[in-house]
Amino acid sequence: MTSTHSASSSPSRAGAAMTDSSHAPGADTGAAKRAKTSGLTDDSAGMSYLDSLPRRLITVMLPLLVFVFVLLFPFYWMAITAIKPNYQLTDYANYSPLWVVGPTLDHIKYLLFETTYPYWLWNTLYVSFAATAISLVASVFAAYAIERLRFKGSRWVGLGIFLAYLVPPSILFIPLALMVFKLGIYDSKLALIFTYPTFLVPFSTWLLMGYFRSIPYELEECALVDGASRWQILIKVLLPLSIPGLISAGIFSFTLSWNEFIYALTFIQSSENKTVPVGVLTELVRSDVYEWGSLMAGALIGSLPVVILYSFFVDYYVSSMTGAVKE
Amino acid sequence: MADIAAHQASHSSFRSWLSRVGQGRHLLGLLFLLPAAVFLLLFLTYPLGLGVWLGFTDTRIGREGVFIGLENYQSLFDDSVFLLSVFNTILYTVGASILKFALGLWLALLLNQNLPFKSFFRAIVLLPWVVPTVLSAIAFWWIFDAQFSVISWALIKLGLIDHNINFLGDTTNARASVIAANVWRGIPFVAISLLAGLQTIPQSLHEAATLDGATGWQRFRYITLPMLSPIIAVVMTFSVLFTFTDFQLIYVLTRGGPLNATHLMATLSFQRAIPGGQLGEGAAIAVAMIPFLLSAILFSYFGLQRRKWQQGGGD
Numbered sequence: 040m041t042s043t044h045s046a047s048s049s050p051s052r053a054g055a056a057m058t059d060s061s062h063a064p065g066a067d068t069g070a071a072k073r074a075k076t077s078g079l080t081d082d083s084a085g086m087s088y089l090d091s092l093p094r095r096l097i098t099v100m101l102p103l104l105v106f107v108f109v110l111l112f113p114f115y116w117m118a119i120t121a122i123k124p125n126y127q128l129t130d131y132a133n134y135s136p137l138w139v140v141g142p143t144l145d146h147i148k149y150l151l152f153e154t155t156y157p158y159w160l161w162n163t164l165y166v167s168f169a170a171t172a173i174s175l176v177a178s179v180f181a182a183y184a185i186e187r188l189r190f191k192g193s194r195w196v197g198l199g200i201f202l203a204y205l206v207p208p209s210i211l212f213i214p215l216a217l218m219v220f221k222l223g224i225y226d227s228k229l230a231l232i233f234t235y236p237t238f239l240v241p242f243s244t245w246l247l248m249g250y251f252r253s254i255p256y257e258l259e260e261c262a263l264v265d266g267a268s269r270w271q272i273l274i275k276v277l278l279p280l281s282i283p284g285l286i287s288a289g290i291f292s293f294t295l296s297w298n299e300f301i302y303a304l305t306f307i308q309s310s311e312n313k314t315v316p317v318g319v320l321t322e323l324v325r326s327d328v329y330e331w332g333s334l335m336a337g338a339l340i341g342s343l344p345v346v347i348l349y350s351f352f353v354d355y356y357v358s359s360m361t362g363a364v365k366e
Numbered sequence: 367m368a369d370i371a372a373h374q375a376s377h378s379s380f381r382s383w384l385s386r387v388g389q390g391r392h393l394l395g396l397l398f399l400l401p402a403a404v405f406l407l408l409f410l411t412y413p414l415g416l417g418v419w420l421g422f423t424d425t426r427i428g429r430e431g432v433f434i435g436l437e438n439y440q441s442l443f444d445d446s447v448f449l450l451s452v453f454n455t456i457l458y459t460v461g462a463s464i465l466k467f468a469l470g471l472w473l474a475l476l477l478n479q480n481l482p483f484k485s486f487f488r489a490i491v492l493l494p495w496v497v498p499t500v501l502s503a504i505a506f507w508w509i510f511d512a513q514f515s516v517i518s519w520a521l522i523k524l525g526l527i528d529h530n531i532n533f534l535g536d537t538t539n540a541r542a543s544v545i546a547a548n549v550w551r552g553i554p555f556v557a558i559s560l561l562a563g564l565q566t567i568p569q570s571l572h573e574a575a576t577l578d579g580a581t582g583w584q585r586f587r588y589i590t591l592p593m594l595s596p597i598i599a600v601v602m603t604f605s606v607l608f609t610f611t612d613f614q615l616i617y618v619l620t621r622g623g624p625l626n627a628t629h630l631m632a633t634l635s636f637q638r639a640i641p642g643g644q645l646g647e648g649a650a651i652a653v654a655m656i657p658f659l660l661s662a663i664l665f666s667y668f669g670l671q672r673r674k675w676q677q678g679g680g681d
Binding site: 109110113116131136137183185188189196209211212213215234236237294319320339346350 | 395398401402496500501513519614
């Protein structure tokens with residue numbers, strides 16, 4: 040996103056859209072005016088000024104609103120179910136399912152005080168934090184070695200790291216379960232802390248390699264000439280410059296660990312060691328009577344931490360996602 | 367006295383060793399690589415090999431297995447449930463990937479327009495992808511409830527249907543429902559990644575084409591799509607990989623039912639290995655996924671290479 044221009048500096052925005060603003064003064068001011076009224080500060084507007092407003096409403100706004108509705112409805116449904124009293128949950132004849140009369144906090148209270156849900160939250164937090172920290176440290180060193188030290192075979196190691204990223208957990212969980220059992224860490228947080236880096240390290244290393252590549256090599260050469268060791272260069276020159284990259288890798292790794300399911304399902308057995316996704320699914324679903332209220336409350340509260348983290352770091356998040364894709 | 371001298375000598379030799387390591391790129395590189403390498407070799411490469419080995423044994427939970435050659439694979443090829451799961455996996459992957467691509471590209475094109483609150487839209491569109499899959503799948507489980515589905519309720523209210531849809535109880539419906547839930551979760555990833563690609567396409571190309579009288583469809587077909595194809599290849603490879611090996615969504619929504627109609631290879635492998643205890647057989651099913659994954663990676667890799675060469679890119 041290159042939103043450098045503000046809408047108030049009228050011709051400059053349109054000037055970015057047209058290759059030469061002096062060419063077409065009419066279109067120029069028109070586009071500028073529309074940009075002003077829509078309050079937009081973005082450059083990639085292109086030639087949308089050629090479309091009339093009603094046409095744009097139907098071809099752009101309408102489909103977009105449908106998309107947003109469909110993508111967000113499950114969250115609304117989750118939230119509204121979490122605060123609905125039980126008698127309204129299945130009584131569609133007398134109460135509309137789409138909103139709630141007399142919201143209640145019973146489901147959330149039940150979750151927090153009568154189940155092991157707080158333990159699951161704590162476990163997930165603990166495991167995600169530890170796995171992310173370990174992976175970040177290992178990835179920084181690995182990425183620096185591959186990208187900057189350029190030792191013999193570093194290209195092949197880089198390729199290997201990328202391939203490791205493509206190995207899915209669903210073909211590793213059986214042998215890993217066997218290993219975890221033999222190592223004696225079955226049913227402990229350690230089992231997850233050791234196995235999560237298998238998908239976090241390749242991802243973070245790949246991301247940080249891309250980030251290190253964007254930092255000018257000259258800075259490092261200057262430091263080398265001044266007598267700095269490689270360690271000092273990494274700590275004092277490279278890392279401070281790559282803080283955005285570290286944040287991206289960190290929050291992304293944290294989210295991936297928070298969302299992990301198959302390892303946590305396989306390696307953890309006792310209720311108080313479970314993570315949120317596993318706990319909600321295996322402990323809150325009992326017999327045939329689904330307690331939808333507390334299930335939805337569990338899903339909602341379990342999602343909130345990552346959503347809050349995400350809302351603070353949207354741009355880092357997007358850049359890490361697209362960065363991983365764009366090599 | 368001699369003791370101290372020896373100590374100093376060893377100390378200085380340690381120092382000189384340290385400085386030698388500090389100077390040599392190769393040695394230092396390996397040292398820096400060590401933590402990541404230990405983790406990946408121990409918990410990724412080794413289990414991968416162990417998994418392939420397990421596929422050739424009859425290991426069960428709590429019992430060491432012996433080498434039985436290809437017996438697991440032979441029995442799998444006669445196993446109608448396994449063959450059905452292969453079919454389901456391919457159907458699920460192809461169906462969901464095509465829908466994710468089409469809808470994701472559409473959403474990316476919409477978001478690339480001149481819009482009010484653009485960054486806000488972009489931020490909320492990504493939400494389904496951020497939230498833990500299992501938790502959003504639980505919400506879908508409730509949405510797809512046989513008796514109290516809100517979709518059935520809305521369609522009945524609108525007068526489109528007259529009885530509840532049995533979303534997860536009927537084989538066809540169940541397949542469609544799990545694909546829908548997967549697409550819902552996958553669209554944001556495809557859309558936001560492709561949006562990043564769209565923003566790198568120079569507007570001048572579109573303007574030049576418009577001056578030459580190109581229609582909107584022609585501009586999309588001959589400018590947007592070719593310029594976007596390298597990123598499409600990468601995004602779709604990732605999407606196919608993650609869809610093919612999907613486990614969570616199925617495990618929450620149907621556990622493979624009804625009549626194994628939604629059993630994917632990953633869920634079947636889990637079911638045979640962990641609750642069923644047949645680790646060897648489960649590993650064999652997991653290993654059977656590898657050829658499919660490799661072909662997907664190679665397909666995209668060579669697709670990518672060709673594009674690079676077409677655009678005159680080096681490396």
